[in-house]
Amino acid sequence: xxxxxxxxxxxxxxxxxxxxxxxxxxxxxxxxxxxxxxxxxxxxxxxxxxxxxxxxxxxxxxxxxxxxxxxxxxxxxxxxxxxxxxxxxxxxxxxxxxxxxxxxxxxxxxxxxxxx
Amino acid sequence: xxxxxxxxxxxxxxxxxxxxxxxxxxxxxxxxxxxxxxxxxxxxxxxxxxxxxxxxxxxxxxxxxxxxxxxxxxxxxxxxxxxxxxxxxxxxxxxxxxxxxxxxxxxxxxxxxxxxx
Numbered sequence: 001x002x003x004x005x006x007x008x009x010x011x012x013x014x015x016x017x018x019x020x021x022x023x024x025x026x027x028x029x030x031x032x033x034x035x036x037x038x039x040x041x042x043x044x045x046x047x048x049x050x051x052x053x054x055x056x057x058x059x060x061x062x063x064x065x066x067x068x069x070x071x072x073x074x075x076x077x078x079x080x081x082x083x084x085x086x087x088x089x090x091x092x093x094x095x096x097x098x099x100x101x102x103x104x105x106x107x108x109x110x111x112x113x114x115x116x
Numbered sequence: 117x118x119x120x121x122x123x124x125x126x127x128x129x130x131x132x133x134x135x136x137x138x139x140x141x142x143x144x145x146x147x148x149x150x151x152x153x154x155x156x157x158x159x160x161x162x163x164x165x166x167x168x169x170x171x172x173x174x175x176x177x178x179x180x181x182x183x184x185x186x187x188x189x190x191x192x193x194x195x196x197x198x199x200x201x202x203x204x205x206x207x208x209x210x211x212x213x214x215x216x217x218x219x220x221x222x223x224x225x226x227x228x229x230x231x232x233x
Contacts, residue, residue, distance in 0.1 A: 033218075033221070035221075037224075042226075043207055043209075043226065043227040043229070044224070044226045044227065045160075045209065045211075045224035045227075047221075047223075047224075050218075050221065089157075091159065091160070095221075095222070102148055102150075102165065102213060102222075103150070103162055103165065104150070104160075104162065104211070104222060105162075106159045106160045106161075107159065108158075108159050109157075109158070109159050111157070
């Protein structure tokens with residue numbers, strides 16, 4: 001079974017500052033994918049970034065980067081130059097193989113609030 | 117590309133009635149779709165895995181007879197909430213895996229907000 005832990009129920013950041021959202025995971029599978037999704041108040045799930053377990057370099061997508069530390073089983077999301085539109089709920093997600101192939105396991109989520 | 121639609125986006129129904137929610141992959145084929153349920157300010161909980169042409173696989177604790185899933189084509193899965201009750205009020209989200217794409221990536225629909233009165 002897979003498990004994702006997000007220990008920050010809520011985070012606050014000043015506009016234009018950087019913020020790190022924490023995520024640790026647990027899986028016995030060697031091959032897996034890690035994702036971050038953003039969910040604004042409208043409810044849609046917006047894909048932000050993906051990291052494969054065999055990727056040696058940290059993933060980056062514009063202002064988003066994933067700090068992947070495989071030995072520590074952590075996959076923190078870093079948002080640089082925060083914008084007011086970044087205020088939303090953020091989910092760390094794992095998609096592992098084995099008997100759970102294809103099933104996404106979500107963390108509890110972190111509500112990010114960006115202050116002007 | 118990789119767009120998933122859901123219909124309806126919002127629905128209000130009376131207790132005891134049934135509601136059908138559609139999930140469509142618009143520009144790709146999806147042999148597998150997933151249905152999630154989300155309560156306010158909580159995480160998404162997987163309800164079931166929908167497989168085209170075969171029976172859905174339900175997660176532990178999800179009533180098969182209450183949440184009927186039909187995946188009749190490579191682009192459409194439906195979730196029917198039968199004999200709905202107020203406790204079934206929730207946000208239902210589907211996702212679809214592109215049969216020809218990254219094996220780990222899924223695309224989400226915009227969600228359906230169900231309110232049972």
